Amino acid sequence: MSFDLETAAAPAGLRRVAIDPVSRVEGHGKVTILLDAQNRVQQVRLHIVEFRGFEKFIEGRPYWEVPVMVQRLCGICPVSHHLAAAKAMDRVLGAHPVTPTAEKLRRLMHYGQVMQSHALHFFHLSSPDLLFGFDSDVNLRNIVGVIRAHPDIAKKGVMLRKFGQEVIRVTAGKRVHGTGAVPGGMNKHLSIADRDLLLRDADQMVEWAGDAVTIAKQLHAQNPALYDSFGSFRSNMLSLVRADGAMDLYDGVIRARDASGKIFLDGASDQSYLDLMEEEVRPWTYMKFPHLKSLGRDVGWYRVGPLARVQNCDFIPSPLAEAERREFIAWGRGEPVHATLAYHWARMIEVLHSMEVIRDLLADPELLDGDLMTTGERTGTGVGIIEAPRGTLIHDYRVGDDDLVTMCNLIVSTTHNNQAMNEAVRSVARQFLDGRELTEGLLNHIEIAIRAYDPCLSCATHALGRMPLDVVLQGPDGTLVDHVLRSPEGELVRNLAAPVGLPA
Amino acid sequence: MSTSTATPDASFTLDGEDVPFRPGETILQAAQRAGHYVPHLCWHPEFHPHGSCRVCTVKVNGRAGAACTVQAAAGLAVESSTDELNAHRKTLLQMLFVEGNHFCPSCEKSGNCLLQATAYEAGMEGPHFEEFYPDRPVDASHPDILLDFDRCILCELCVRASADVDGRNIFAIAGHGIDTHLVVNSPSGKLGDTDMTLADRAASICPVGVILPKRRGFAVPIGERRYDVKTVAEPGNQEAS
Numbered sequence: 221m222s223f224d225l226e227t228a229a230a231p232a233g234l235r236r237v238a239i240d241p242v243s244r245v246e247g248h249g250k251v252t253i254l255l256d257a258q259n260r261v262q263q264v265r266l267h268i269v270e271f272r273g274f275e276k277f278i279e280g281r282p283y284w285e286v287p288v289m290v291q292r293l294c295g296i297c298p299v300s301h302h303l304a305a306a307k308a309m310d311r312v313l314g315a316h317p318v319t320p321t322a323e324k325l326r327r328l329m330h331y332g333q334v335m336q337s338h339a340l341h342f343f344h345l346s347s348p349d350l351l352f353g354f355d356s357d358v359n360l361r362n363i364v365g366v367i368r369a370h371p372d373i374a375k376k377g378v379m380l381r382k383f384g385q386e387v388i389r390v391t392a393g394k395r396v397h398g399t400g401a402v403p404g405g406m407n408k409h410l411s412i413a414d415r416d417l418l419l420r421d422a423d424q425m426v427e428w429a430g431d432a433v434t435i436a437k438q439l440h441a442q443n444p445a446l447y448d449s450f451g452s453f454r455s456n457m458l459s460l461v462r463a464d465g466a467m468d469l470y471d472g473v474i475r476a477r478d479a480s481g482k483i484f485l486d487g488a489s490d491q492s493y494l495d496l497m498e499e500e501v502r503p504w505t506y507m508k509f510p511h512l513k514s515l516g517r518d519v520g521w522y523r524v525g526p527l528a529r530v531q532n533c534d535f536i537p538s539p540l541a542e543a544e545r546r547e548f549i550a551w552g553r554g555e556p557v558h559a560t561l562a563y564h565w566a567r568m569i570e571v572l573h574s575m576e577v578i579r580d581l582l583a584d585p586e587l588l589d590g591d592l593m594t595t596g597e598r599t600g601t602g603v604g605i606i607e608a609p610r611g612t613l614i615h616d617y618r619v620g621d622d623d624l625v626t627m628c629n630l631i632v633s634t635t636h637n638n639q640a641m642n643e644a645v646r647s648v649a650r651q652f653l654d655g656r657e658l659t660e661g662l663l664n665h666i667e668i669a670i671r672a673y674d675p676c677l678s679c680a681t682h683a684l685g686r687m688p689l690d691v692v693l694q695g696p697d698g699t700l701v702d703h704v705l706r707s708p709e710g711e712l713v714r715n716l717a718a719p720v721g722l723p724a
Numbered sequence: 725m726s727t728s729t730a731t732p733d734a735s736f737t738l739d740g741e742d743v744p745f746r747p748g749e750t751i752l753q754a755a756q757r758a759g760h761y762v763p764h765l766c767w768h769p770e771f772h773p774h775g776s777c778r779v780c781t782v783k784v785n786g787r788a789g790a791a792c793t794v795q796a797a798a799g800l801a802v803e804s805s806t807d808e809l810n811a812h813r814k815t816l817l818q819m820l821f822v823e824g825n826h827f828c829p830s831c832e833k834s835g836n837c838l839l840q841a842t843a844y845e846a847g848m849e850g851p852h853f854e855e856f857y858p859d860r861p862v863d864a865s866h867p868d869i870l871l872d873f874d875r876c877i878l879c880e881l882c883v884r885a886s887a888d889v890d891g892r893n894i895f896a897i898a899g900h901g902i903d904t905h906l907v908v909n910s911p912s913g914k915l916g917d918t919d920m921t922l923a924d925r926a927a928s929i930c931p932v933g934v935i936l937p938k939r940r941g942f943a944v945p946i947g948e949r950r951y952d953v954k955t956v957a958e959p960g961n962q963e964a965s
């Protein structure tokens with residue numbers, strides 16, 4: 221079976237449209253759309269060019285280097301990789317559980333990471349589209365435009381992100397490429413000076429995080445028709461939860477709900493992920509498609525990330541975020557919320573929860589002293605799963621007696637959401653592109669759907685709202701019909717002579 | 725090394741400043757004793773000068789020479805911190821970086837590394853040249869010591885330490901020109917087949933991240949490392965520990 225719009229029934233006579241982001245830092249995406257003569261969408265595929273081969277890079281390296289090295293995997297959430305690898309290496313050394321002090325310090329670091337990444341994702345990368353409209357002037361549609369039109373919102377976003385970065389710095393040693401978590405624990409305590417510095421602003425940040433939820437919520441309330449339908453589709457949802465069902469972004473057991481909200485998988489150990497999941501390779505893209513083995517590839521795929529987490533848990537263990545979760549659940553009127561744009565709302569609820577957790581941890585004296593390291597009987601294998609900002613992140617290692625990594629398997633959030641992002645793009649194409657002329661605004665709709673899940677696919681240059689695009693129209697016989705380039709300045713230029721980007 | 729006292733007029737000038745010296749001292753020894761910093765990598769006070777890294781190149785009465793090998797002499801005019809010489813040093817450092825695989829952010833030597841600290845001090849901001857990306861597998865055969873040849877700068881300090889101090893001759897340099905590389909003197913070529921121990925001088929002398937005690941990694945946090953606290957130009961911090 222194929223998914224609707226994944227493969228056109230009769231591709232021979234269709235025109236091909238490729239949306240090809242030209243410059244990228246890490247994994248980048250390209251969308252190809254096949255249209256028939258009436259401009260009706262017949263096939264939509266999101267191709268994510270993943271930075272594969274990183275596993276091979278890690279194999280042969282000493283295990284203690286890995287938690288630092290894997291931070292190269294992502295420019296937005298390096299700390300998630302740092303901690304997932306450290307958790308896996310704890311298991312490799314048999315140093316599990318780590319000491320309470322070490323776990324709390326890691327949690328502080330992680331919730332700081334979630335906060336800064338979510339703030340960047342929402343305020344810097346997504347709010348321009350949401351505040352100004354999907355078809356708004358491309359020259360306004362960026363964070364600079366937000367700063368001009370909504371200085372208050374922009375300021376809160378910038379300050380929340382900065383606070384998250386400071387939390388990372390005081391626990392990891394540096395804002396980027398820190399070294400705080402080591403196999404078996406942590407290498408430093410929180411200093412009293414750093415604690416005091418952060419505590420001073422913590423209450424203010426909790427308040428602003430609450431405002432951020434309000435902004436996201438109001439966007440839905442103002443235009444429910446658009447927000448509920450845009451890129452919407454039904455799916456399973458998967459995440460870690462704490463053993464008692466609470467939201468937990470650092471550690472827990474695997475739980476999944478079906479599209480109607482019924483829990484069908486619960487309490488599964490993170491160490492057994494390979495018994496639960498498998499990854500399917502499809503010929504048209506490098507990125508694999510994970511799904512739950514028990515359900516198979518057609519119905520076993522799922523969504524991860526804020527939308528899944530907020531609805532998968534039974535409650536959020538901090539009062540302000542829990543109240544917001546209840547409001548969010550009520551929006552679904554007894555059904556799970558499946559809207560793609562609701563990711564942003566759920567994301568802001570997590571910012572609020574993260575900020576409540578950070579504030580409480582800062583008041584905990586156990587972060588200032590106490591044992592940092594655990595030792596144990598070495599097992600040589602270990603899995604580390606963490607809820608990274610964009611979703612469930614899996615690191616799996618085997619280490620030889622000579623201390624070198626012999627096997628490494630990573631499943632990143634983007635891969636978990638591969639099918640989901642394809643579905644979101646198809647949904648948008650169905651709703652907005654059918655039978656219409658392609659314009660910059662319409663192409664932006666596709667990007668908005670992708671960006672609700674994953675800023676990395678559009679982060680490099682679109683941080684300023686100006687993601688360069690390469691759009692190619694091909695006739696049924698493969699000849700070039702049209703070639704539209706969107707420059708970094710947002711201008712559309714038709715240039716038949718320019719070299720075409722990646723082959724579709 | 726001579727310890728006799730200097731005669732009052734036994735001095736040379738370094739960038740215009742008088743530097744007294746003791747008979748038998750090199751320019752580098754005298755300059756360092758007087759509190760000056762002449763950048764260097766392969767020189768170490770415990771060992772005979774090697775003169776291979778050329779980072780300490782100075783101009784002596786207008787002629788280029790390695791400060792670690794040129795004997796101090798009364799009345800010499802030595803130039804070290806000039807724009808021209810500093811630019812040459814930076815180029816030498818950049819070449820050392822691209823010849824190996826130096827990704828400092830994930831290197832456990834970062835913050836304790838003489839090459840990195842010297843590059844910072846020289847104001848090096850990027851590699852400038854195209855990277856070689858050599859393929860040199862690590863040697864993890866020894867139970868306590870890891871060898872990561874990717875970061876070797878061929879300073880031969882380990883060769884000298886193992887031969888002169890430890891009396892074991894575990895390391896040697898083999899090959900020529902661009903193929904010059906560090907090797908282990910054992911039947912298999914593996915460190916695990918030698919009698920090296922963590923207590924050997926050769927185990928602690930490496931100024932970069934080649935010879936590493938296993939399982940230590942990032943135990944010392946960033947911010948508390950050697951060159952986080954004091955720059956390489958400060959006395960007592962100018963060469964490998």
Ligand code: SF4
Binds near residue numbers: 825832834
């Ligand atoms: S050995 Fe020094 S210069 Fe090389 S990667 Fe390590 S820290 Fe950087």
